[in-house]
């Protein structure tokens with residue numbers, strides 16, 4: 001089916017990005033993969049290309065676009081080429097919306113130009129060793145100093161994407177104890193300078209997939225955070241998180257769909273070349289049926305993603321709809337990538353083949369940004385169950 005979700009600007013951006021990936025990423029991707037990290041310089045290149053500034057308002061050095069569809073194009077093109085840009089999607093697709101929505105004018109002037117250029121890389125730290133799905137249970141604290149000039153931050157975070165390269169991290173911390181009738185009260189967002197004394201980056205975590213993404217542990221020991229770096233109102237952080245999670249989940253849904261589509265493409269190429277029992281694997285009826293079934297699932301995911309993208313750009317995507325899109329598209333991707341890997345036989349298990357990396361990379365889509373089980377809870381609640 002013809003996609004109507006992208007306009008000429010989106011498609012022009014896609015063409016530029018595709019050429020950039022071919023020229024600047026594909027030739028060096030094996031080095032990144034072996035090193036387990038995207039080189040810091042690459043983020044300056046994304047800044048120069050305008051990738052980071054698309055949704056940054058013009059007065060702060062960006063292009064001032066409002067459409068989230070540009071982020072979808074980035075995700076689709078990276079998946080198509082079988083590459084990843086590391087923590088850069090967290091930088092723009094996750095962190096930037098918080099800054100645009102809740103930063104003061106003075107804060108925007110300080111931070112947004114660096115977001116657009118790639119000079120100030122952002123990450124967001126919600127998850128803690130003891131709590132992920134149940135964010136209201138977080139233990140990291142930020143106590144206001146007696147003179148009211150700064151917060152004193154103590155605690156630890158884990159699984160933080162972009163945690164090694166980050167220059168600023170939006171840290172979710174308790175500035176007040178929970179209320180008896182509201183566990184979510186008392187959480188605030190602090191934009192912490194990673195060069196602060198007492199701020200430490202722990203292990204770069206060894207993951208089964210997303211090898212070029214720098215996922216790290218962070219710890220804070222009496223880190224002084226100026227009150228000027230509080231994002232939004234004190235104690236209201238949880239509601240801010242709730243407002244941005246639908247976009248994060250839509251982004252993951254797009255990722256699942258795009259990876260499933262790429263898997264079908266990789267498998268179709270592979271089975272045409274591989275000969276077994278004297279004929280191409282593509283000639284077996286089972287292969288055709290498997291790929292046809294996968295294509296049908298990808299088409300369905302595409303329809304869901306496109307409707308959700310339209311709804312989101314129109315400001316209408318609800319939390320339950322975003323959860324539904326994430327749940328569906330990531331479960332489709334899980335099934336499709338597994339079946340496409342199977343068609344590769346043993347080579348599908350080798351990391352030098354993109355399908356093996358896709359298999360490992362995709363697994364986390366059903367976990368981060370809220371697990372599939374949490375998505376079901378949100379949908380069920382919306383159904384009145």
Ligand SMILES: Cc1cc2nc3c(=O)[nH]c(=O)nc-3n(C[C@H](O)[C@H](O)[C@H](O)COP(=O)(O)OP(=O)(O)OC[C@H]3O[C@@H](n4cnc5c(N)ncnc54)[C@H](O)[C@@H]3O)c2cc1C
Nearest residue numbers: 124125126127131132133159160161367368369370371373
């Ligand atoms: C590669 C990677 C990158 C990440 N990047 C970031 C990041 O940049 N920033 C950040 O803050 N976090 C990040 N995360 C954390 C991620 O969002 C959490 O891992 C996720 O929310 C799940 O939390 P958890 O790992 O603590 O699992 P848990 O909450 O301990 O869940 C364990 C199991 O219990 C299930 N469960 C939980 N609650 C319920 C319930 N009520 N009913 C039924 N089942 C339930 C879950 O579905 C899961 O199966 C990242 C994680 C990974 C793996």
